[in-house]
Amino acid sequence: MAGPSGMRKYIFSKKIDTFFKGLADAWNFVRRFFQEVFVPPYEFKEVIHQCYRIGVESLPLISLTGFIVGIVFTNQSRPSLSEFGATSWLPSLIAIAIVRAMGPLVTALIAAGKVGSGIGAEIASMKVTEQIDAMEVSATNPYKFLVVSRVLATTFMIPVLVMYTDFVALMGAFINVNANELVSISTFFAQVFSSVTFLDIFSSIIKSLFFGFTIGMVGCYKGYTSSKGTEGVGRAANAAVVISMFLIFIEELLSLQIINLFRIK
């Protein structure tokens, strides 16, 4: 489309150009994180504060969700296995499902909903109320203080939350299995660990690091780039959750492919 000066106003179209510009902005935003994270001053206190908010305050919700997931998944898997008379395989099945996929995924999705939206809304409101500009004026690096600390907190807290979720979900599964199949806790966990491998645990942790990074980064980006006005805060929060969840599923799919490469070896 040509402009009045004869130059094309858009390379493709307004929408496509906006999309690519957004991608470039996002890339620059992420790149800036890696530039800032290793450079002092470090905002330890803010990182700890965010860890508390993201990790400790999310624990009850994540635990409850994990516990319910453990029970429900066990209950739903039982009929299929009992058709083959293989209910004794429930602990193995549940362990694989929870450690490999459900634990990280459920934790990440819950965190995306609770933490991602919170981060997005918080930074967006700071943007709207020009607090970020004020920070810049007062010689405080708002990116380092707001973004780096939050992204670090989500990156390190999500794997820890995943550990809790795995444990609580397995306990939930144990309660269900114990009530129905009268399996002792030692037998249950022996069967759990007979099917789980180191690759499962480490891939789950590494995957969670990426999930955490994604949640933090998307939340911060959406908040940081929100448009002015109160509507922008809501949009930022909403977009943070939607995009985080979408990216989490994409990452889950990619990680599955990559881990399978190691598994086949």
Next chain:
Amino acid sequence: MNQENKRSILVGLFVLIGIIILVLGIMTLGGQQKKFVKAIHVTAVFDDIGGLQPGNNIWFSGVKIGTVRKINFFGDSQVEVEMNVEEKVVEFIRKNSKATISSDGLIGNKIIVIYGGTTDYPSVEEGDRLEAVMPLDTDKMMETLQENNKNLVDITNDLKVLTGKIAAGEGIVGAVMTDSTLGVNFRTILSNLERASTNSNNMLADLADFSNKLNQEGTLANDLVTDTSIVPDLKATLEGLRLTVENAQVLSKEFSTITDKLNSSDNSLGLLLNDPDFAKSLKKTMENADSASYNLNKGMEALEYTWPFNKGFKRKAKAEGGN
């Protein structure tokens, strides 16, 4: 304590518990997969490992004692499997133990089973190679099964022909199945058989009764069977009997000689018994003797009253009367 410190402690505690869960999980997993135990390496060479993978379990007497460490090609097309075997169980695995590939349950993971081995062989050592025994090949099993299927088809075809003939009344079985008179005869035979079996049952009962009686203590039959002291007596009796029979034979022989002699007339008794003329002559003699004795009696009576014999008779009569 200010709010900031409190948060820091809670975050630290939260992270610590998370790490403890992770470490416990890793330790448990490592313990179960024998990652942190001392192990020795032994190998076995298989023609086909059927999908065995590094990390699969090694079993000995139903106990997990290690894992598959490495799988390498060996020679032309064989596969060498390197195994980690726990050091503490090495003393139970002998150098002549065998290794085979099995599966954990019906559709479970592949495992290596070590079995056999005798105490006259020393325990395995680092780098030893165990004798590999090829497991039952599923393809071969299917081949055999296929052969069985073909045989089954042949058998059912034969059976079909056979049942067709039976239904048509051909052959003995067909006749039995279709001919009503044969059926009646068959029933009669069966009833006879039943009767015979009843009789034989009764006979067996009698026999049992009889044998019970034989077994009763104190009876002759029981003594004969059970009392060992009776045998020498019986033998002595039989010996006596044998001697008696011999004597009787001698006696009968002598009797026979005597009777032979009695039957012949060349001796006095034989003559007496066999010769009618002699009998007549004897009869005549006896008659003469009878007549002579009569006359003698008469003469004696006359003598009683004749002197000098009459005195003697009187003295005899007196002496008899005095008694």
